Amino acid sequence: MASDNEAYMQLRALAAAASLKISGQREAQVDGVLQSWLVDANMLSLKMSAAEFQALTPVTVFAHPPFDDEAN
Amino acid sequence: MASPYSELLDRSLSDVAGLVRSKQVSPVELVDASLERIAAIDGQISAYITVFEHEARQVAKAAELMSMVGHDLGPLHGVPLALKDNVAVKGFRTTAGSKILGDWIPDKDATLTTRLRQAGAVFLGKLNMHEFAWGGTSQNPHYGAVRNPWNTDRFPAGSSGGSGAAVAARMCFGAIGTDTGGSIRLPSAINGIVGLRPTYGRVSNHGIVPLAWSMDTAGPMARTVEDCAMMFSAFAGHDSHDATTARVPTADYLAVLRKPVKGLRIGIVPGYFFHHLQPPVKDAVQAALKALEGLGAEIVEVEIGHIHGNISAQLTIEAAEPSAYHQRWLRERPQDYGEDVRTLLEVGEMLLATHYVQAQRYRTLLRNEFMEAFRHVDAFICPTLPFTATRIGETKVVIEDGVEEDMLSAIMQYTGVPSLTGLPSLNVPCGFDGEGLPIGMQVIGKPFDEALLFQIGAAYQAITEFHRRAPAI
Numbered sequence: 001m002a003s004d005n006e007a008y009m010q011l012r013a014l015a016a017a018a019s020l021k022i023s024g025q026r027e028a029q030v031d032g033v034l035q036s037w038l039v040d041a042n043m044l045s046l047k048m049s050a051a052e053f054q055a056l057t058p059v060t061v062f063a064h065p066p067f068d069d070e071a072n
Numbered sequence: 073m074a075s076p077y078s079e080l081l082d083r084s085l086s087d088v089a090g091l092v093r094s095k096q097v098s099p100v101e102l103v104d105a106s107l108e109r110i111a112a113i114d115g116q117i118s119a120y121i122t123v124f125e126h127e128a129r130q131v132a133k134a135a136e137l138m139s140m141v142g143h144d145l146g147p148l149h150g151v152p153l154a155l156k157d158n159v160a161v162k163g164f165r166t167t168a169g170s171k172i173l174g175d176w177i178p179d180k181d182a183t184l185t186t187r188l189r190q191a192g193a194v195f196l197g198k199l200n201m202h203e204f205a206w207g208g209t210s211q212n213p214h215y216g217a218v219r220n221p222w223n224t225d226r227f228p229a230g231s232s233g234g235s236g237a238a239v240a241a242r243m244c245f246g247a248i249g250t251d252t253g254g255s256i257r258l259p260s261a262i263n264g265i266v267g268l269r270p271t272y273g274r275v276s277n278h279g280i281v282p283l284a285w286s287m288d289t290a291g292p293m294a295r296t297v298e299d300c301a302m303m304f305s306a307f308a309g310h311d312s313h314d315a316t317t318a319r320v321p322t323a324d325y326l327a328v329l330r331k332p333v334k335g336l337r338i339g340i341v342p343g344y345f346f347h348h349l350q351p352p353v354k355d356a357v358q359a360a361l362k363a364l365e366g367l368g369a370e371i372v373e374v375e376i377g378h379i380h381g382n383i384s385a386q387l388t389i390e391a392a393e394p395s396a397y398h399q400r401w402l403r404e405r406p407q408d409y410g411e412d413v414r415t416l417l418e419v420g421e422m423l424l425a426t427h428y429v430q431a432q433r434y435r436t437l438l439r440n441e442f443m444e445a446f447r448h449v450d451a452f453i454c455p456t457l458p459f460t461a462t463r464i465g466e467t468k469v470v471i472e473d474g475v476e477e478d479m480l481s482a483i484m485q486y487t488g489v490p491s492l493t494g495l496p497s498l499n500v501p502c503g504f505d506g507e508g509l510p511i512g513m514q515v516i517g518k519p520f521d522e523a524l525l526f527q528i529g530a531a532y533q534a535i536t537e538f539h540r541r542a543p544a545i
Contacts, residue, residue: 015422017422018421020418029415034419036478037423041388041424041427042427044431044434047381053433056437
């Protein structure tokens, strides 16, 4: 069985990359959610990196600036 | 047995608006009855964070005086409404259900607040919610867990749980909710009321505390489709203060309410819409489809090949965007978040940029599929969520075969689709389970076609009574 130090290595690396401090007492809670979401996110990334979807562009928020007479 | 509250409170919003207009009822009577109801039962429900007792009475008195001299402010003249506490009201605390904004007093109204005021609404107060709208239970660690008026041991869903519970329990005639991943539709279904998530860009988010910018919307919650249409008419449309609002003309949403549904084609995706859900929910929604078929609608089976994967995309986007908004507070005041929201914000910071972009590309894929399907159908109908109200405090839910599942993922099974695609969707009550807990169906439409959703919902409510039942509290 992995020690806590090994079990949370990925969490700690990702938290460090984000300059985020996660205390030892909270690691199990955060890691539980993170690991489950990463599995699904990686599956979706695998799907979306398929050749058939190469041309798809991401949804983004498009801003529509106000007309001059609306900018009040 | 006599009702424990004023008979007026059982009237619909549109009914009381008409009674005020014809001077049969005063706005003061409506506000007094609502405040009395709040005082009597909100200790058991925790739907309100702030009640505007003094101000509501003052505004109602002013509305009464104006009415007496023939001055009509608009279609909502003198009608008591309440706002989710992430919608800014000038001069009044707007907490977003958080400790972090616990003392924030906006110096401007949200656009939606202004438009409701201009239509004559009287605000009763601000409604409890899941902290910062990031969650579906409304178990708020700072302002109390919102409880479901149909059974106070059960949750009201969320994040607009206070809005759903207050409307169902007759503590206001209508409420505003906000919806990113389902936060209007879920509490509407679970509390047995109607709620509209508008097309993305149809309603201004100016002055509303954001959750996830690319999916946030605000909309009406009330007991009937007509009530929602009336509220929506007051605030839908382009806003120069919100660059994401579209310049698409609004429709006459009340004019469509009596139009027949005969000949409309309603799409279902059998392998997804009626898969993995509690039997009473499945039975109720299928019965509703039969009822619409009886009115002349045609039910059409449609394939949406890439619908699976939507929950992960939803969670990834809904994790990453709030984590960007909260980045400073999460470092400066982490202890001021509830444990669940803090965890989600931390996880959102640790997903990769490619995860987020692939999720956004998936949205394009899913939207393209739905837009193609709309060549063959006018709307879709599915359950709003796959289960009925769970017990307060549960983080897991059992949908089938005794298997426990994570509540957050399970609750978005059907609401994530419109959220990702930007399509409008309407929850309409369509039944109750064996324990008397409400069930809702979700009607999904083409972009900016809210009018058709109201048309279908109103036709269904004209032949059913589910929306007329009141919780026994």
